[in-house]
Structures are given as structure tokens and as C-alpha cells.
Amino acid sequence: MLNVVKAELRKLRRPTLFFGTMGAAIFFTGLITSFIYLMIDSPQGNGDRGRSISREVLTLASGSVNGFASVGGFLGIIALCVFAAQTAQEYTYGTLRNLLIRQPGRMKILIGKLISMVLFGLVMISIAAVISIAISYILAPGAKVSTDLWFTSAGFEAIFTTFVNVTISVVAFGIVGMVLGLLLRSPISAISFGVLWILIIEVLLMAVKNSLQSWLPGAQLSAIASGGSPDLTYTHALTVGGIYVAVGAIVASVLFVRRDVAN
Amino acid sequence: MPNTAISVSDLSKKYDDRLAVSHINFEVPLGIVCGFVGPNGSGKTTTMRMLLGLITPTTGQGHILGEPIEHPEKYLSRVGAMIEGPAFYPALSGYENLMVLAKLGGFPIERVQQLLDKVGLGDRGKSKFKTYSLGMKQRLGIAAALLPNPKLLMLDEPTNGLDPEGIQEVRALLRDLANEGTTVFVSSHLLSELEIISDYIVMLRKGEIVFAGPIGELMAQQQPTIIAKSLQQSDLQKIVEIAEAAGHHAVIRNDSVHVLAEMDWAPVLNKAAFDAGITLAQLAPQLPNLEETFFEMTGDK
Numbered sequence: 001m002l003n004v005v006k007a008e009l010r011k012l013r014r015p016t017l018f019f020g021t022m023g024a025a026i027f028f029t030g031l032i033t034s035f036i037y038l039m040i041d042s043p044q045g046n047g048d049r050g051r052s053i054s055r056e057v058l059t060l061a062s063g064s065v066n067g068f069a070s071v072g073g074f075l076g077i078i079a080l081c082v083f084a085a086q087t088a089q090e091y092t093y094g095t096l097r098n099l100l101i102r103q104p105g106r107m108k109i110l111i112g113k114l115i116s117m118v119l120f121g122l123v124m125i126s127i128a129a130v131i132s133i134a135i136s137y138i139l140a141p142g143a144k145v146s147t148d149l150w151f152t153s154a155g156f157e158a159i160f161t162t163f164v165n166v167t168i169s170v171v172a173f174g175i176v177g178m179v180l181g182l183l184l185r186s187p188i189s190a191i192s193f194g195v196l197w198i199l200i201i202e203v204l205l206m207a208v209k210n211s212l213q214s215w216l217p218g219a220q221l222s223a224i225a226s227g228g229s230p231d232l233t234y235t236h237a238l239t240v241g242g243i244y245v246a247v248g249a250i251v252a253s254v255l256f257v258r259r260d261v262a263n
Numbered sequence: 264m265p266n267t268a269i270s271v272s273d274l275s276k277k278y279d280d281r282l283a284v285s286h287i288n289f290e291v292p293l294g295i296v297c298g299f300v301g302p303n304g305s306g307k308t309t310t311m312r313m314l315l316g317l318i319t320p321t322t323g324q325g326h327i328l329g330e331p332i333e334h335p336e337k338y339l340s341r342v343g344a345m346i347e348g349p350a351f352y353p354a355l356s357g358y359e360n361l362m363v364l365a366k367l368g369g370f371p372i373e374r375v376q377q378l379l380d381k382v383g384l385g386d387r388g389k390s391k392f393k394t395y396s397l398g399m400k401q402r403l404g405i406a407a408a409l410l411p412n413p414k415l416l417m418l419d420e421p422t423n424g425l426d427p428e429g430i431q432e433v434r435a436l437l438r439d440l441a442n443e444g445t446t447v448f449v450s451s452h453l454l455s456e457l458e459i460i461s462d463y464i465v466m467l468r469k470g471e472i473v474f475a476g477p478i479g480e481l482m483a484q485q486q487p488t489i490i491a492k493s494l495q496q497s498d499l500q501k502i503v504e505i506a507e508a509a510g511h512h513a514v515i516r517n518d519s520v521h522v523l524a525e526m527d528w529a530p531v532l533n534k535a536a537f538d539a540g541i542t543l544a545q546l547a548p549q550l551p552n553l554e555e556t557f558f559e560m561t562g563d564k
Contacts (some may be wrong), residue, residue, distance in 0.1 A: 007367035014354055094350030096406065097317055100369040101344050104316050104335040260318035 003113025004103055006118075011086070012120045021082055022127055028074040029128040031137060033067030037139035038144040048073075048226075055145050062158035063140075068132035073226020075128055075219075076173030077198060079121050081175035084190035087181030088118060097261055106257045121170050129163055143197065162227065168238075169225035171247045176217065179248040182256050187223075188223040217244040267326070268293045269314060270444035274323035275470075276309050276550040279401055282470050285308045286323065289465050289475035291448055293414075293556070296441045298457035299450040300479070300557055301467030310467070311346050311417055315339070340365055340368065343413035345421060349404030353393035357403045360392055361410065370410050378406040383432070389564045398422030403488045405433065417441060422456060434460050458553035466560060473560045478553070485556050491528050494547035498536075505535045519545070522559045 012018065016112065017164030028154055036053055039046035047053045048070055058066055090096040103109055140147045180190035198218035205212050213219045213231055220232070220241030271293040276284040284306040290365045291297045291341050301307050314325055317333025325332040328341055347413035351360040361375040379388045380401040387395070396402065401424050408416055409522050416437075422430045430453065437447045438460050451457050457464070464481055466473040491502050499515050506522040509531070513522040522532065526548035 003367050003369050007363045010359060011352060011355065011364050011365060014359075016354060091351075093352060094347065095352060097312075097315075097346055098350060099367060100317060101339055101342070102364055102410075106341050203558055223282060260312075262312065262318055 001108050001110050001115075004108055005116045005193065007099075008086075008113050008116035009119070012116060017082075018120075021078060021122060024078055025124045026131055028078075029071045029131045031066070032071045032074065033132045033135045036067050036070065037041055037136065037143040037145070040143045040145075055077040055143070058136075058140070058143075058145045059149065059234045061149040061152055062153035062162070063145065064133050064136050064147070064155060065129075065159050065162040066220060067136050068129050068166065069162050071128060071132060071224040072169050073222035074152060075102045075125060075166065076170050076221055076225065078124065078192045079174035080177035080180075080198070081191045082120065084177035084194060086193070087113065088187040088190045089168040090262060091185035092187060094263055096263075100261060107253065109194050110256055111252060114175070118171055119215050120176055125163065125167055125170055126167060129159070129166075133159070140262060165227050165234075166225045169221050171240055172221045172224065174247055175245050176221070179252040179254055182252040183184070217241065220244065235238075266293060267291060268328060269297075270275060270326040271310075271314075272324050274310070274313060274325055275321045276306070276313060276318065277321040283322075284313070284467075285470040287467070287470070289472055291463060291465070293446050294441060295462040296437055296443050296447040296449065297465060298454075298461035298553075299448060299467070300454060300457060300553075301450075301473075304430045305467040306470040307467055307500060308315075308347055309340055311344070311419055311450070314397065314417065315346065316340070317346075327427055340411060341414040342417065343411050343415075344410035344417040345404040345408045346417070346419045346510065348420065349407070351392045351400070351401045351403060351407075354391060355398075356389050357395065357406075358388035360403065361407060361480035363410075364407050364410055369412055370412075374410060374412075378409050379403075381409070381436075382406045382432060383429075398429050399427060401425055402429070405436070413445060415446045415448065418447070420451055421449060422451055422453055430456060440525055447449055454554040464553070468560070473549045481556060482550065482553075485550070486523045487526055487548055487550050488555075489524050489526070489532060490519050490545065490547045490549055491543055492519045493536070494544050495540045501539060501541060502532075502536060505539060506532065507533075515551050516523065539563065551560050 036046050040055065044050060045052045047254060053066055057063065083177060090099065099109055100106065169263065177190065177194055180194050181187070184190045202216045202218045214236065220237040223229055223232040223237035224234065224241055228237060267290045267469060272288050273286050274284060275282060275286050283517055287310065287404055293314065309318065313320050314327055314332055315423065316332060328337045328338040345359065357379065358375060361378065363374050365372050376388065379385050383403050384399060384402050384406065387399065392400070392403070401421060405418070408418060422433050426432060434456055440446050462479050463476065464478045465475045493499060496518065499520050502520045503513045503515060506520070511522050511524040513520055529546055529548050533543060533546055
């Protein structure tokens, strides 16, 4: 298993993939976090889908991670793309047969891949957390937001909790990407399907019927990152999202283990 | 300790209602070079995939180095393979691609540079795989197959894209490996190459074994051919008629007549042609080579 992880990390560390992914994470983190502080008085809102995040909320001990929690969904989409591409490319390049000749334990390959991509995701999440908190700290005085409570013990607890929630969300999005990669066996198809579903189809469905928000997979995983929302409790999102991810992972794993490798 | 590298019994693979491989049986002894030949679509790659645990057989059993193919984890650490051409990550260098496989198999990383040197890519190891020529990709595929220092090496068309010098190098490499005790199971369209290096031949046609055994035995089964050329093209048909009148099968191929007959019938043909007023420009008895045998046995030409 350790050999699989080491081998996969060599692929993930290639500069175009590593710096490209981290660059995208930094860009979205900077953009969304800055938006919260720079648009704090905007009547159109300064949060996701026009929500307003007030000074009072940002002044709380959890204020430092408001931006980080908001960017969790975007980090999840980045993870979905990376996990889907890294999995599906083995089929399109034909490299899966090389992997299986050197490591015939198919579950070992799958779990090793997942562990290495989770490690990659953790680096991305850590960078995003540092960037978001730093930008928040820099922009807070200009937005007349007090940071006195941010680095108290309650503040650090909020940072830790948000980090865990974002990690759960990002890993879950990543597993969804991996499942799509295994099912569709093409990076373009897997990424297109995943991103279109989360960014367009789910949004349209929720616009037509808001109650669907409680049952759509992307909405659950995004809600986990932000620790729940007024419309969607954290426990509900964790339960429903967990069921989606578990069922998808089981189906994809069984297919991967039993399917002939004929390309 | 088994004395066969590959042993296959009643092995079949069915896709929908088509049998890609049909109840094949053959054995490959240890320490030899075995050519695996057959027309496109005859089931060579499907057979290799079954032997490597990549696809599940519909029926039958197989053993690699004494271990059943249902448990590839028991033998793949001693097997090197390149199936259906070299497949690597385009954005990684040749060196990095081999490192991925070395890490995966737990092989010493020093072997990576040694193998790059061995296949003639020592100075191009740092270049990205996508910049390689077809021949270089092929060499990298062979290097990857050699990573485990294999007891059995399975190569599918290893000389595709190689220049004549490269083909000669691969031929020498495979022969050296066999001399060192590695069993080489190799498919190729270059039958003349296989004829030079193979001790054994497994021949497939439409998913069925046509021949499996020592190459000498295969050649001994073949009837020799007498090749006759006349000064006048118009006389070729007359030579065919003379041969057929004597009970020998004859065809015109490449401006000459090929007569299936023993060598001692050549003087008889010479005299018969002279009596018929035909001047022969060439009369050469010849044993069929592997390519001719292949076409005859697989019915491709």
C-alpha cells in the first residue's frame, strides 16, 4: 500500500499539476475572502448567493475562518477535478495495465491512490486556510472588523473545526470525482459531468424547487464545508452526503475490482 | 520448481457471443525465447492479458512460473511485460515514469538509470515522454518490463517503430536475457526476426492454436519448395502445368513459380522444362521460412 502511495505522489508532484492546482486554490481563496471584507457594506451581499455576512459575525471568534469556510465548496470542485483526472487518465493513457502488472491488488491501487490524493488535498486545504486567514487579518481593519477574538482559544477551536469540515467536504468531493473517473473512464467526461452537475444542474434544480437543497449531493458537501447553513443542518448534510459518497464508492470499487482491463 | 514458464489448458475468452480465444492449450519451457504469432485479431493480446491477470478467462486454467493465473499477485513480481505498446504518462519524463513503476513494485531505484542506459535512453531520461519518438517510447516500454529483473518477460510487438539498428539491439537483448535464464514470450509481426531468435513458436489463428512447439519441429513439418524462373514471363504458366501434371501443387508468385516438391524433383523439372522449350533462368530448392509457414498455416495468403 505504501508503495502505491509513493508512486502516486510522484505523479501528483509534477509542477504543472501541483502549481496549477495550488494556484487555482489560492486564486479562489483570495477572491472569495477579499470579497467578504471589501463588499461588507454592499446591499447585494458579500457572501455566497447574495448572503450578507455582517461585521458582528466576522467579529466573533469564528470570524477568521468565514472566508475559508466559504471557499470550501470551490476547493471541493478543484478536488473533484484532480481526483477525477488522476483516476480516469489511467484508462485513457493505458497506464492502468502497467499499474496492475506491478501491483495486482486492485483495492490496494484504489486505496493507495485515494490516500495520496487526500494528502495532495490536505496541502491545498492548508495553503487555502493560511491564505484566507492572512487576507482576512489584513483586510479586517479596513472593513472595521475587530480581530480581538480571532486568536483566542475559542478562535483556534473554530479554525480547527472549520479545517476539519473543509477537509471532510473536499475529500468527499474528491471521492465523487474518483467515482466519476472510474465509471466514465475519461477525464473530460468525468470532470464535465461533475462540474456541470454541481455548478449548473443543482443550482437550476434548487431554483425550481428549493426543498431539493436537502437532498442534492453537491449541496450537502458544500454545506459540510461551511459547518451547515440556516436551511441545511450540518448533521443532515453529513448524513446524506456520507450516504451518497459511500454508495458511489462501493459501486465504483466493485466495478474496478471485477472489470476486465482491456484498453 | 516448475519446468514450464507458461502452461495453458482449455483457456477461452468470450466477448458477448464471440470467442476471442477458443480453448487453447500450450506450454512454454523455462529459459527459452518463444515467438507468439498470429494474424491481427487472432487473440494474441487477449491471451497475454489473461496470463497477466488483466482480464478474467471465460474457461480454462493457466499457470505462470508454476502459479495459477487466478492469483497474479503470486507471480507478477517475477514477470515483466509490455502489452499493446508502451503506455506512460506524457507529462512525466522517461526517468520519472520508470520511477513511478519502480516505487510501485518496490524495486531498487538505482535500476532505473541502469535500465535507461541499457536501452539506449541514458541521455534522454530527463526528457518528457511526450517528446519521445515511437522508437524511444518502445525502448522505454522494454526498460519498464525489465524493472523486476524478470524470470518471464512478455512483450507484445517490442520492435514496432524501431529502426533496423534498434531491431537488432532488441534481438540481441532478448537473446542475452534468454541465455541468462529469462524466459522470453514475444509477439511480433516481424516473423523473420522471430525466426532468428525463437526456440519455440506458438501460432494462433482465429483464437485457436495452430501450432505450439519447437521451431525446428514446425519447419520440419513443412514441405520444401522449388522456385523456378523462366526467361520469358509467358512460360511461367507452362511450368505450373508441368508441375501439376506431375502431381505437385504450384503457384505463380513474384514473377516465379513456387512448386511444392522435394529437392530431388528439381532436375526432373529442369529436364521437363527444357523438353518443353522453356529456358529456366533460376531453379532453386528452398525450405520455407517462418513467414511462408505462417501464411500457409494461418491461411492469410
